[in-house]
């Protein structure tokens with residue numbers, strides 16, 4: 001007898017495999033992605049398409065400053081998009097003017113330019129430096145090893161890591177690298193062509209390494225002495241992540257003359273937009289007018305919609321005292337990791353960071369991670385994922401925690417419990 005009802009499809013519907021196959025077929029494979037297909041989030045919680053829940057301590061790489069799906073951002077998006085989404089930079093509009101004013105008030109006398117990403121903000125700094133030194137024939141920018149400044153050609157040229165440059169040579173000329181936190185090396189590297197120094201206040205991708213107070217104050221003195229611009233890449237470590245708006249403000253707290261410190265230019269992005277793409281750079285007076293009319297531009301940068309979201313985020317951060325929260329919950333979390341490092345020295349080598357930018361360096365030879373394969377940082381991250389926690393690897397042996405600035409202490413405690421469960425297994 002012939003079947004009338006058709007057979008059910010032989011392949012069981014599998015959303016995860018289906019989405020991954022869309023990527024494999026259609027998305028350029030420049031990322032080694034983790035085996036997770038995410039579906040939705042709320043605060044510091046994330047769910048994948050199989051329904052598994054994760055505690056998110058990665059924050060979309062220090063981007064989701066208010067966590068996932070915060071109602072404040074949804075409301076700002078709806079309200080502004082009903083009025084004006086985009087007009088280009090040929091005209092004035094209130095959100096960009098107001099956001100620039102907020103940033104200037106938070107940093108110091110100067111002016112801002114808005115971009116769509118971190119690397120574009122850095123590109124603005126490179127052009128500022130070139131313009132500054134142009135008439136004297138100076139163009140060289142010194143950056144540090146293990147720095148990260150983005151993925152455009154100038155970004156990878158500025159970045160002090162060979163792995164991002166490989167295969168894309170020749171690099172944009174005019175970038176040199178020296179060891180981080182080494183003032184003498186910086187002094188020795190300055191040539192008659194040098195025009196600027198670019199450093200992160202806390203190296204992020206390089207493994208969560210804060211600058212020392214002496215380094216920052218020394219760089220300022222060196223730049224004044226040699227007529228160089230001191231530029232800071234605050235794309236990852238900025239926006240209250242350290243417990244202060246800028247990481248240098250936190251690093252120099254209580255240090256003699258520390259409150260007088262001011263860089264000449266700062267790049268920002270990541271947490272600034274909480275997930276909506278926006279970046280910015282601030283330039284100190286008297287350099288703020290160097291990029292005069294016609295010298296720099298962007299079609300999308302600083303749109304009413306992007307600026308409205310960034311303004312709302314600043315408002316929530318201030319209203320809910322999230323800088324203090326980053327400082328307090330960050331100290332609690334870092335303290336918890338340090339206790340784990342003492343208890344399990346065979347797994348955790350060191351813990352470092354400021355506020356909610358915390359790095360955990362794994363011990364060099366964990367038996368479970370011996371042999372060929374992925375780096376210990378990636379293997380550890382996979383174990384955390386299995387246990388229900390999202391973290392971000394950096395370098396070969398470092399785990400980064402860059403959660404939402406409104407992370408609750410209970411969530412930090414849950415995170416420590418999950419991390420201990422993974423560490424304890426590796427130690428035994």
Ligand SMILES: *Cc1c(COP(=O)(O)O)cnc(C)c1O
Pocket residue numbers: 116117118119120122148149150151200204205233234235236237269270
């Ligand atoms: C992420 C990052 C960048 C690049 O930002 P994009 O938005 O990816 O272009 C630049 N500098 C630092 C320090 C970063 O962490």
